[in-house]
Amino acid sequence: xxxxxxxxxxxxxxxxxxxxxxxxxxxxxxxxxxxxxxxxxxxxxxxxxxxxxxxxxxxxxxxxxxxxxxxxxxxxxxxxxxxxxxxxxxxxxxxxxxxxxxxxxxxxxxxxxxxxxxxxxxxxxxxxxxxxxxxxxxxxxxxxxxxxxxxxxxxxxxxxx
Numbered sequence: 001x002x003x004x005x006x007x008x009x010x011x012x013x014x015x016x017x018x019x020x021x022x023x024x025x026x027x028x029x030x031x032x033x034x035x036x037x038x039x040x041x042x043x044x045x046x047x048x049x050x051x052x053x054x055x056x057x058x059x060x061x062x063x064x065x066x067x068x069x070x071x072x073x074x075x076x077x078x079x080x081x082x083x084x085x086x087x088x089x090x091x092x093x094x095x096x097x098x099x100x101x102x103x104x105x106x107x108x109x110x111x112x113x114x115x116x117x118x119x120x121x122x123x124x125x126x127x128x129x130x131x132x133x134x135x136x137x138x139x140x141x142x143x144x145x146x147x148x149x150x151x152x153x154x155x156x157x158x159x160x161x
């Protein structure tokens with residue numbers, strides 16, 4: 001899930017702002033991120049519809065990404081392009097074993113294990129709850145507090161430049 005104060009994309013935006021290199025564990029992990037407000041809308045809507053009682057729905061975003069693609073998107077939006085050093089599975093576990101002992105637990109071994117299973121769905125966001133928003137439509141506006149460059153890029157794009 002992504003949203004204005006998430007600990008995922010915002011964390012990466014902060015890291016790439018100060019790091020000259022991004023050592024990336026599990027770069028091929030697959031995600032289909034969904035906007036937190038789309039999920040909230042689905043939950044509220046499901047409370048009012050009889051046909052949703054006892055049902056389970058895949059609440060996923062419209063686009064699939066690898067972890068590396070998500071990091072590259074954050075770098076593009078923030079204006080902080082950095083070289084990415086993809087780590088293999090052993091190095092990913094080692095990185096997590098070290099990082100889980102640091103303040104803030106950037107990544108844990110459990111995170112690495114969970115990323116070995118794709119977080120995607122063949123079934124799209126249910127139309128009964130409306131349409132899920134793309135990351136490209138939402139993320140640039142909320143990364144503004146991490147970097148002023150994101151707001152600049154949104155305004156520039158809106159001006160057709």
